[in-house]
Amino acid sequence: MRIHGKEIRDNSLGIYVHIPFCQKKCLYCDFNSFAQLNISDSGYIDAVLKELAALVQESPVLFNKKLETIYIGGGTPSLIEPYTIKRLVSSINQTCPASNPQEITIEINPGTVQRDSLSAFRDAGVNRLSIGIQSFNDTMLKILGRMHSPQDSVLCYEYARKAGFDNIGIDLIFGLPDQSLKDWEQDLKKTVFLKPEHISTYNLTIEQGTPFFNLQKDNRLALPPEEEQVFMYEHAITNLKEAGYNHYEISNFSLNGFESRHNLRYWQCMDYIGLGAGAHSYVASLDRNRQGKAPDWGMRWWNENNPNLYMEQITGIATAVAGKEILTTKEAIEEGIFLGLRRITGIDTDWFSKRFGWSLKDLHAHKITQLKIKGMLYADHDTLRLTHQGLLLSNEVFAELI
Ligand code: SF4
Secondary structure (H helix, E strand, O other): OEOOOOOOOOOEEEEEEEEOEEOOOOOOOOOOOEEOOOOOHHHHHHHHHHHHHHHHHHOOOHHHOEEEEEEEEEOOHHHOOHHHHHHHHHHHHHHOOOEEEEEEEEEEOOOOOOHHHHHHHHHOOOOEEEEEEEOOOHHHHHHHOOOOOHHHHHHHHHHHHHOOOOOEEEEEEEOOOOOOHHHHHHHHHHHHHHOOOEEEEEEOOOOOOOHHHHHHHOOOOOOOOHHHHHHHHHHHHHHHHHOOOEEEEOOEEEOOOOOOHHHHHHHOOOOEEEEOOOOEEEEOOOEOOEOOOOOOOOEEEEEOOOHHHHHHHHHHHOOOEEEEEEOOHHHHHHHHHHHHHHEOOOEEHHHHHHHHOEOHHHHOHHHHHHHHHOOOEEEOOOEEEEOHHHHHOHHHHHHHHO
8 A cells, every 4th residue: 555655854964984995804804995005095085085075066955964974984994094084074074064973983903003093083083983803812813814913902992992982882793713602702791891882793794705705615614503603693682781782783782872873874774975985875865966856765876996996086087986776666665674674673664654655564464474473573553673583583584575
């Protein structure tokens, strides 16, 4: 049944800046990041700022939205000199007419920062850190090909606190080669002991083109069996909840009020602009090439991945868009379901109807009933969300619904 709803348009914006530099490529990583790039930090940031300035000029209506979050991710953004980060943040604030970011995050890797550099990031306006610790177990870190030691991680965390950061996230990975449940419990224990405001726990996935992919193909990667990985995830949920963390997204936990505002934008289908090599953007409410005119269901575009080509194109024509697509109603709805169910509170059915003009339960009545019978979904008048069982097997639920 098509209902009379009107689309919900929010009036805010987030900016993601991609920094593609890394010291060395980790063995599991398929992110758009490169070791030994012959590009200066400062030249790269110049390109990012030129890209932004051109976008603001091209789509003034879009940039009249309130800029609420800036997220500097990578790669390893902490390899960039703090004064360059300061120039980046202040230039974004100056270029975007409605800039008022409450959250400015930078991803950092242990071993790449000192106390002084963290203080300088804080002076630059950064108010949230996301530290890629991944594991506190030295053997695991070596298996992953990480550059840092567990001691580097603890030191980095202590420096961050001393530098005045009161919003710190720690990233962990589980399901690692040769990792036992006990190893994972230790990682969780050590993380909780540090009391970060935010914890992300990602299940290792083996991506094509990575050294791990080849090792797995040759049967040389001893990953824990799938049931054990599910058990590890369940363990994280139980332990982190017991420690006072709110489980708010499939892989994310936070103390009250410390959810990642920037990442919540992704899960709530809100607008974000990605700057830099390989960065993706999504705008629900405006087609950047048809100012003021709403596209069917949102538009997505992405930049050239190769940092050298990105810089060349930006230097030449101030854009490095490699592709774009306008979402169809079907794609937008599927994305709304997929992203909405990632949040533990699930999908507000009223929001869904208003945004898409369709009742979620009418669209998928049969599948929802089936998944409810299997104990994977909970649905009442107001919400649709994953149950505990659904969380453990979320990929199955998504495959069923989408
Ligand atoms: S530091 Fe992060 S982005 Fe860089 S190679 Fe390792 S996992 Fe990938």
